Amino acid sequence: MLADVPKHGIHYSVMKNQPTYALSSVDHALRLAQLLQQEGPLTVSEAAERLGVARSTAHRLLAMLVYRDFAEQGKDRRYLPGPALYPAGLAPEHTLTLKEVARPHLQMLVAKVNETANLVVRVGTQVRFVTTVECDQVLRVGDRAGRVLPAHLASGGKALLAALDSRQLAELYRDQDADLAQLYKELSIVRRRGFAVNEQLTETGVSAVGVALPGPAGTPQAALSLAIPSARFHPSRLPTWLSALTTTAADIQRDLTATHHSAPAAGHSLNGDSN
Secondary structure (H helix, E strand, O other): OHHHOOOOOOOOOOOOOOOOOOOHHHHHHHHHHHHHHHHOOEOHHHHHHHHOOOHHHHHHHHHHHHHOOOEEEOOOOOEEEOOOOOOOOOOHHHHHHHHHHHHHHHHHHHHHHOOEEEEEEEEOOEEEEEEEEOOOOOOOOOOOOOOEEEOOOOHHHHHHHOOOOHHHHHHHOOOOOOOHHHHHHHHHHHHHHOOEEEEOOOOOOEEEEEEEEOOOOOOOOEEEEEEEEHHHOOHHHHHHHHHHHHHHHHHHHHHHHHHHHOOOOOOOOOOOOOO
């Protein structure tokens, strides 16, 4: 039941420590898969440069990723994200464009409110952090790029779920042990307010506020969130944070629209659902 999900972050913590006996080869392979997933095609030389390894090492890592379907080699010999990395409907080229357009706006948002900002997309019942811009406060929430959290707990995830109707929600959570009545109730509040809050649902000591980023057709394609240490998270600050978030969302959408008008339309959705 969604209502029974633990409120503390031990299961979904986004801040992780490196294992004591870390295996560098495994870490390199996982980092390479993450780069392919988030940024798209890479050559062997580019992979070697990003990882700081020899070209021969990068080639062996990519060959193993191809073998396990985490990568594919295109006709131009660049390596692409493989089928194991993407649920149906999540197009890497869309994610990369979204990240490139949004990041400077996130930097301006952080300069304005001095809290860590995130851009997330929904993939089924989860949200994936596409990019993070950290603030410079000593006590701050760190980089979450590449992490995945349950959509019904994360502020950005709830903002995106609120755009779905009851039929779509029922279909989305059909195979999960979900308290749909409770979920509908919470999402109706999110719709009415226009924003969502996560108070330590995914990690103890971390709270967040999120808003949906409208898509060209009005359907949200991503969400923005501010991740804030709970010690600084106070209702009196919400108007300031929300004003900054909604302004940033509008600016990003304006630039995305201009980008889409200057490029061929693509046929995939960012939210991970089939159409």
